[in-house]
Amino acid sequence: MRDEKAVGSRSQEPEARSQNETPALPTGRPVIGRPVGEAGVSAAASSTVRRLASGFRRLASSFCPLPSAYCLLARFSPRPSALSPLLLLLLLGGCARERREFRPQGAQGPPVAQSELTPGAPAPTPPTRNQAEESAYDLNEGKRLFQQYNCSGCHAQGGGGMGPPLMDDKWLYGSDPANVFQTVVEGRPNGMPSFRQKIPNGQVWQLVGYVRSLSGQLPKDVSPTRDDHMSAHPSEQRSQQRGPVNSGPSKSEEMPR
């Protein structure tokens, strides 16, 4: 199918060029003495452009398996040379996924209430926006820190050991990024230590994002992909979204189970 098309476009090509060039070169006149007028120049230019375009199309179809969508468009669109810069521009959209902020300005991440003691019934709060959850780089940093700060020592790759598992659907203290932030910074009863002032806030937000990706709470386009080495569980990108079910002791009165 592809070969037919390529052959077809190639066989049509000389026809089109000869049709175009016929009026520019009238027969019966010596070519050498002919003055080069405006019409001759523009015809020659347009035939050059067409030759370049068809060459580009042939080139694109020969590289087809690589960026397949791009090539499909390049093969079927009537003016590939005009479309190609636009299509290349589209690729720039992927840059946001890897955006890196090494020196975050001002406060790092949204403010988080550091205590649950509030007068009366707690007001419903909108979910916190964790910027680290929008960058694949930050989530991978979270994954590295999860190992290097030895979170795995108790949470065992997210499967749970001395500490509770992090890849199931149950969230003892809530699944909102602010809840996880609070857990890391303030610690929790029965063993979770407080990392206040020990882990910089920017890194805590990266860890929060990674912990949430363990149970598939984050979109697949940012979650970390598979490890270089053997791994205890499917990559965070491939894990199914579980829950979230708030099952914590502090909110056990309202929540089932």
Add this chain to the structure above:
Amino acid sequence: MRRARAPLCPTLARLGAALACVSAAACRRGMQSALDPAGPQARRIENLWWLFFYVCAAVFVLVMVWTLAAVYRARVRRRETATALDVTDEPELAPAPQTERALRNVVVGATALTVVILFVFLVASFVTGRALWEPADRTNQLTVEVTGQQWWWKVRYLDAANAQNVFTTANEIHIPTNTPVTFKLQAPDVIHSFWVPNLMGKKDLIPGQIAYLWLQADRPGTYRGQCAEYCGMQHAHMAFYVVAEPPEQFAAWLTRQRMAAAQPASASAQRGQQVFMNAPCVMCHTIRGTQAGSGIGPDLTHVGSRTTIAAGTLPNERGHLANWVADAQSVKPGSRMPPNSLSPEDLQALLDYLQSLQ
């Protein structure tokens, strides 16, 4: 034509010769130069380099002279033919047999010479390579384990006889002179390459493999090494220093490095130690003799005794140290060191403490 070319050629030649001399002289001396060897292996590499250089330069000059001579002779001949026959564009249909023979001899001779030269290069390169990687006398030899990681070098001095003597430092390797030292090289993240041009050729550090290399310094001095395999954003700032010292001096250094960190003497340094233990520093760094024992960042037990910080990026001075502690990302964006917001008093106390770790 002849008059125009005559002054040009010597000028070009003189210019080229001057350029070659200047560049060779510039490379001759330096703490990071393969043309300033400080050990037997580096000397072999240098000899090989100069052999290649001289032979290639001779071949280049020969080819250029030959080409110019051919052009000149062709012009002369054409002028003679033109004046003799008054024909300009008539090609020579049948060359004379003696020309044919001479041409064949030249082509065969040049091909043979090329083959001979390439074989000489091959043998020289092979012999040099054999000599470089041949294990030296390994009995009672010092072994240093070097772990290249993004973007610094962890250095562990191994001791098979006494595990108590093993200690870790970073980015600065001291070796005794006139003694072969074995390096055990590894990388946990990506491929790096260990290269001290004054002492030895490169050796790649490939994750999952252990590579060995030995080298020897003949004269005392400080030699700069550099990661020689692109390894990420701060690859250029991943340097280290090899300090070659006379054996007695090296032994003294080794004894001092094996000791745990001294307890802070001044009140300010004591406060600095508290700051260190209560700040994020303690999460990544080790100071032997204290509670800090993490292996993510460089070991800081004797950080005050090192000449540079951040893998050869900055000189180890108070101002640079403050910059590095407070805002490392402005110096080395992407490195693992996070920005730390400390109060000025805490920062000064911390600097006092770090500088006291001699």
